Amino acid sequence: MTLKKIIGKIHLLLGLVSGLVVFIVSITGCIYAFEHEIQELIQPYRFVKEVKGEILPPSEIKKIAYKATDGMKVQRIYYETPQNASMALHYADDAPYFYLTFIDQYTGEVLKVKNLRTDFFTIILYLHISLLLPYGEQIVGASTLIFLVLLISGMVLWWPKNKKKKALKQKFKIKWNARWRRQNYDLHSVLGFYATWILIFTVITGLIWSYSWFEKGVYFILSGGETLVEQRELLSDSKFTFDSTSTTIDKVWYKVLQEDETILGSAIYVPQKSEDIIKIYTSPEHGKYGKLDWRYFDQHTLEEFSVKDYRGRYKDATLTDKIIRLNYDIHTGGILGLAGKFIMFFVSLIASSLPITGFLLWRGRKKKKKATPQEKAVELV
Numbered sequence: 001m002t003l004k005k006i007i008g009k010i011h012l013l014l015g016l017v018s019g020l021v022v023f024i025v026s027i028t029g030c031i032y033a034f035e036h037e038i039q040e041l042i043q044p045y046r047f048v049k050e051v052k053g054e055i056l057p058p059s060e061i062k063k064i065a066y067k068a069t070d071g072m073k074v075q076r077i078y079y080e081t082p083q084n085a086s087m088a089l090h091y092a093d094d095a096p097y098f099y100l101t102f103i104d105q106y107t108g109e110v111l112k113v114k115n116l117r118t119d120f121f122t123i124i125l126y127l128h129i130s131l132l133l134p135y136g137e138q139i140v141g142a143s144t145l146i147f148l149v150l151l152i153s154g155m156v157l158w159w160p161k162n163k164k165k166k167a168l169k170q171k172f173k174i175k176w177n178a179r180w181r182r183q184n185y186d187l188h189s190v191l192g193f194y195a196t197w198i199l200i201f202t203v204i205t206g207l208i209w210s211y212s213w214f215e216k217g218v219y220f221i222l223s224g225g226e227t228l229v230e231q232r233e234l235l236s237d238s239k240f241t242f243d244s245t246s247t248t249i250d251k252v253w254y255k256v257l258q259e260d261e262t263i264l265g266s267a268i269y270v271p272q273k274s275e276d277i278i279k280i281y282t283s284p285e286h287g288k289y290g291k292l293d294w295r296y297f298d299q300h301t302l303e304e305f306s307v308k309d310y311r312g313r314y315k316d317a318t319l320t321d322k323i324i325r326l327n328y329d330i331h332t333g334g335i336l337g338l339a340g341k342f343i344m345f346f347v348s349l350i351a352s353s354l355p356i357t358g359f360l361l362w363r364g365r366k367k368k369k370k371a372t373p374q375e376k377a378v379e380l381v
Contacts, residue, residue, distance in 0.1 A: 007156050026348050028125075036287050055086075062088065087103070151192075236274065
């Protein structure tokens with residue numbers, strides 16, 4: 001058996017094992033591609049009625065959201081743009097709720113309280129990352145790793161033996177006037193070839209989230225041999241008593257805003273107990289995450305922690321750090337703006353079709369009768 005046939009067997013086996021998961025992850029990624037744009041288009045409560053006056057500080061947003069939800073804990077507070085409503089995220093490990101409260105950041109008016117457990121795009125997101133199963137993240141991670149092998153082996157199988165012009169030309173286009181089996185083969189092979197050049201980056205960025213060893217390996221390669229600094233646990237001074245009504249988050253937030261005039265949006269992680277820190281990230285761009293500036297403060301003393309990993313100050317980031325920070329934007333296509341999201345939409349759609357066309361190829365071969373001389377002339381593999 002030749003090496004290419006062995007690769008073909010491996011490609012088939014791995015495709016059958018991971019096909020269903022790859023389909024679900026790909027189709028949900030396709031649906032989620034324009035989540036941000038669609039929600040802003042059809043959900044008016046994401047915007048304030050009028051931009052005016054001073055923005056309410058985080059402690060006020062927290063109070064309003066807490067009251068609007070009958071006492072649900074506020075874990076994070078988001079400010080996006082002057083036109084966008086602020087948002088308070090509610091969830092707790094000891095309580096089965098997951099809500100988002102939209103508040104006019106100028107007037108304090110509650111615009112919407114949304115149950116994220118029933119929100120369409122939230123369900124799609126969790127299908128994408130965990131299949132909504134207890135150990136779904138591990139299943140998705142393993143299937144994504146298999147998909148990386150499938151992409152590489154698929155390229156090897158696609159690579160033409162015959163270097164003649166006519167034979168090469170057939171490798172780059174779908175023969176629409178052929179029999180359905182040949183069309184199906186072309187849909188799998190040709191579309192797979194074109195999509196692979198983008199999917200390879202999508203898969204790698206997905207694996208960076210799934211496996212720390214993979215993230216470390218990518219960092220090592222990109223940096224030319226440097227080791228990724230792991231995030232250390234940061235804790236506030238535990239000798240102080242926790243005060244849920246404290247306004248220290250406001251002081252930290254104002255400090256951060258005053259130090260950088262380029263800030264457009266920010267997110268504040270609200271402390272829930274005495275040892276929790278105040279974590280804030282800010283961004284000069286709406287809908288992109290590559291230039292986030294992460295800051296960490298003791299909630300009691302307001303002392304700022306210095307961090308050495310890539311989730312620190314953007315100005316201190318190395319070139320490799322900045323590339324790793326682009327992981328989400330690369331994964332979603334957002335790095336190229338709306339055009340990139342369109343590309344990712346179609347590429348994800350193609351990716352979702354590959355398990356289907358691959359399965360049909362396998363079934364077709366199993367059922368295929370003895371080929372005639374004419375059929376052998378068009379046999380491809």
